[in-house]
């Protein structure tokens with residue numbers, strides 16, 4: 001337990017995160033960085049960027065509710081303290097992605113309406129499956145749902161977005177880099193803390209496997225909604241052809257996102273996340289369940 005205590009302590013969090021990779025940032029990016037004009041000036045790109053950012057706010061609100069809700073369900077003091085640091089990370093994620101909505105022109109008074117209008121119903125269901133476990137103070141299922149399933153998904157989505165944004169939007173790429181570093185810590189906690197608890201309570205496995213299968217289905221359905229019929233790629237192609245510019249390269253998982261069709265991107269992302277689930281769940285003694293396909 002001693003490694004666990006130092007790796008997930010408040011002291012470690014202070015040194016690596018607020019005093020480390022977030023030093024001198026403002027809402028997650030360097031002061032003065034702005035969203036690119038091309039997004040702000042183009043109605044299709046702006047709408048789709050707002051839609052994507054709303055999914056991030058919705059996911060992070062769920063993570064905030066789950067990590068804070070699990071503090072009082074945790075069986076040991078070290079886990080409670082770690083979850084307190086995670087709660088602040090998730091509150092920060094909600095705040096920086098909400099700030100991005102304001103940077104994209106959403107009015108403060110319209111925030112909740114915009115979130116309601118654009119939040120993907122499958123992502124809302126995904127969150128409900130997890131928060132049901134948290135509400136029942138089911139620590140083991142809650143941590144698997146939050147720190148392995150939700151954050152495993154978030155981690156891969158953020159990495160793909162960061163690859164796509166690296167050249168075209170340094171502000172958002174920087175915001176994502178800090179978030180990815182946080183999520184890496186959260187996923188690590190899930191794996192390290194839960195393995196021993198599952199060995200002590202093998203009777204919980206079946207219920208947790210069902211939760212993973214349900215959450216995975218809603219995740220795939222969210223990806224399907226986001227990549228299929230998305231006008232963003234076609235609009236980018238049109239703008240680049242008009243300006244005679246080549247698309248900026250975006251390397252992710254050994255492929256160039258810039259030259260890929262949206263359905264291929266969906267497949268690469270889904271494969272990446274499900275492969276990660278399988279590995280991480282295997283490490284804690286949970287058997288990965290293949291979800292049905294949307």
Ligand SMILES: [Fe+2]
Pocket residue numbers: 060063089090093154183
């Ligand atoms: Fe988060």
Ligand SMILES: [Fe+2]
Pocket residue numbers: 063089090151182183186
């Ligand atoms: Fe997280």
